[in-house]
Amino acid sequence: xxxxxxxxxxxxxxxxxxxxxxxxxxxxxxxxxxxxxxxxxxxxxxxxxxxxxxxxxxxxxxxxxxxxxxxxxxxxxxxxxxxxxxxxxxxxxxxxxxxxxxxxxxxxxxxxxxxxxxxxxxxxxxxxxxxxxxxxxxxxxxxxxxxxxxxxxxxxxxxxxxxxxxxxxxxxxxxxxxxxxxxxxxxxxxxxxxxxxxxxxxxxxxxxxxxxxxxxxxxxxxxxxxxxxxxxxxxxxxxxxxxxxxxxxxxxxxxxxxxxxxxxxxxxxxxxxxxxxxxxxxxxxxxxxxxxxxxxxxxxxxxxxxxxxxxxxxxxxxxxxxxxxxxxxxxxxxxxxxxxxxxxxxxxxxxxxx
Numbered sequence: 001x002x003x004x005x006x007x008x009x010x011x012x013x014x015x016x017x018x019x020x021x022x023x024x025x026x027x028x029x030x031x032x033x034x035x036x037x038x039x040x041x042x043x044x045x046x047x048x049x050x051x052x053x054x055x056x057x058x059x060x061x062x063x064x065x066x067x068x069x070x071x072x073x074x075x076x077x078x079x080x081x082x083x084x085x086x087x088x089x090x091x092x093x094x095x096x097x098x099x100x101x102x103x104x105x106x107x108x109x110x111x112x113x114x115x116x117x118x119x120x121x122x123x124x125x126x127x128x129x130x131x132x133x134x135x136x137x138x139x140x141x142x143x144x145x146x147x148x149x150x151x152x153x154x155x156x157x158x159x160x161x162x163x164x165x166x167x168x169x170x171x172x173x174x175x176x177x178x179x180x181x182x183x184x185x186x187x188x189x190x191x192x193x194x195x196x197x198x199x200x201x202x203x204x205x206x207x208x209x210x211x212x213x214x215x216x217x218x219x220x221x222x223x224x225x226x227x228x229x230x231x232x233x234x235x236x237x238x239x240x241x242x243x244x245x246x247x248x249x250x251x252x253x254x255x256x257x258x259x260x261x262x263x264x265x266x267x268x269x270x271x272x273x274x275x276x277x278x279x280x281x282x283x284x285x286x287x288x289x290x291x292x293x294x295x296x297x298x299x300x301x302x303x304x305x306x307x308x309x310x311x312x313x314x315x316x317x318x319x320x321x322x323x324x325x326x327x328x329x330x331x332x333x334x335x336x337x338x339x340x341x342x343x344x345x346x347x348x349x350x351x352x353x354x
Contacts, residue, residue, distance in 0.1 A: 046083075046149035047294065048179045051190030051202040053155030056221035059249040060190055061152050063287040064294075066144055066261050069110040070152070071118050079125045081135045081175070082117065082152040086145040093143060100137035113138070129162025133175050148294070151179060156201045173205060180209040186294070187216040193226040193246070203238055217293060218244035223278065223285070224251075224271055245290040246278070 051057035058070045058078060065086065071077045089095075097107040099116060107113050117136060125132040131154050153176050160168045180187050187210060189202035197203060197218075206216045218238070223246045248268040250259070265287055272278045272285045283289060 046151055046184070047186045047188060048151045048153065048176075049188045049190060050153060050176050050180065050205060051155055051219075052192075052195075053157045055155060055190045055192050055195075055202065056247075056249045057155065057188075057190040057202075057219075058152060060188065060219055060221060060247060060287070060290075061150055063247065063250075063261060063265065064150065064291060065140065066142075067110050067140070068255075068261055069113045069117075071114055071121070072255065078152050078154045079121050079129070079131045080154075081133065081179070083135050083137045084150040084152065085137070085139040086148050086150065087139060087141045088145050088147055089141045089143055091143040093141070095140070095142040095144075097138060097140045100139075126163060129164050131164070131168070131172065131175075133178075153179065156205070176205055177209060180206065183215075185209075185215065188219050189216055190219045190221060192222045193220050194222065197238055200238075207238075213240040213242070215242070216240050217242045217290070219290065220244055220246040221249050224248045242293065244284065245293060246281075246285045247287050247290060248272075 049057045049061050058072075061084070062068055062070055065084070070082075094108070097110075097113050098105065099107070099120070101120060102116070107116070117138070120136050121132075124134050154172050156169065156172055156176070157164075158169050160166055165171065179185060187206045189200070189206040191197060191200040191202050197220075203216075203218060207213070210216045218240050248264075248271055250261075250264040253259075254264055254267075268286055269288075272282055278285050
C-alpha cells in the first residue's frame with residue numbers, strides 16, 4: 001500500500017511543464033521577499049494552518065508534508081510562524097532541507113531539523129512559553145512533494161502559561177489575522193472531532209477573514225475517537241464552499257514507537273475503508289483527500305489570482321497561467337510604483353557632504 005502511494009507520488013505530474021517555469025518563479029519571489037522581511041505584504045499563494053492548541057494542526061501539516069519534523073509536547077509547541085516552502089526535485093535526487101537563517105547548510109536528518117526549529121524558536125522567543133511573530137523559513141527539497149508554501153502558526157490558547165503575557169489569546173489572534181486576511185491565502189481551519197464546530201475558534205477566525213467561505217477548508221481531526229462525526233461533513237450551520245475533510249491523527253503510540261508518516265497514512269486509509277460510517281463518506285476523509293482538495297482549489301476574486309497551491313493535476317495550464325500571471329502583473333505594478341517614488345525620496349535627503 002505504501003509502495004503504491006510512493007510510486008504515485010513520484011510519477012510525473014500533469015502540468016509539470018508549466019510548473020517547471022512558473023511555480024518555481026513564484027517560489028523564488030517568496031524566497032526573495034522573505035529575505036526582505038515583506039513576505040506578508042505581497043499577495044503570493046500560500047496555505048495557512050490555524051487551530052486551537054492541541055487541535056492536531058501540526059500533525060495535519062506533517063501528514064501533508066509526509067515527514068515527522070515538528071516540535072512536540074503537552075504545551076504550546078509552535079511559538080513562531082513556520083513558513084515551509086516545499087520544492088519538488090527529480091526522483092533520483094536526495095531529500096534535504098535548508099533554513100533561511102543558516103545559509104549554505106543542508107539538513108538531511110529530520111530529527112536535526114526538529115532540533116533546529118526548537119533552538120531557533122528559543123533564540124527569539126525564549127526558553128519558556130513565550131511567542132514571537134518573527135518567522136522561521138524552512139525549505140524542504142524532495143522527490144515526493146509538490147511545490148507549495150505552508151504556514152504553521154501558534155495555536156489559539158486562552159490561558160497564559162510560563163512567561164506568556166495576559167493577553168496571549170489576543171496576540172495570537174492578531175498574528176493569525178495578519179496572515180489569513182491576505183486574499184491569496186487558503187485557510188485550513190483545524191478542529192478536533194470532539195469539539196462543537198459552532199464554537200470552533202479556527203472556524204470563527206477564518207470566518208472573519210473569509211466571511212463567504214470561499215477560501216477556507218474545514219479539517220476535522222481525530223475522527224478515530226468519535227464513532228460518528230460524519231454529521232460534520234458537510235456542516236450546514238457553518239457552510240464552506242470548499243467543504244470539510246476528516247482525518248485521523250497519529251496516535252501517541254505511533255509517535256512513541258517512531259512509526260513513520262507512511263505507516264500512519266496506511267492505517268488511516270484502512271480505518272476509513274473498514275469503518276461502517278466513515279466508509280460511506282470516504283471521498284471526504286483522509287489526508288490524501290485533503291491533498292487532492294488542495295491540489296484542485298483555485299479562486300479568482302477582484303481580478304486577482306487567489307489560490308493555486310500545487311502542480312495541478314486535473315486543471316488546464318491555461319487557467320493556471322492566468323492565475324499566476326495576474327498575481328505577477330499586480331506585483332510588477334506595486335514594484336514599479338515603489339521604485340518610482342525612490343528618486344524623489346532620495347532627493348529629499350539633500351546633497352552628500354564631501
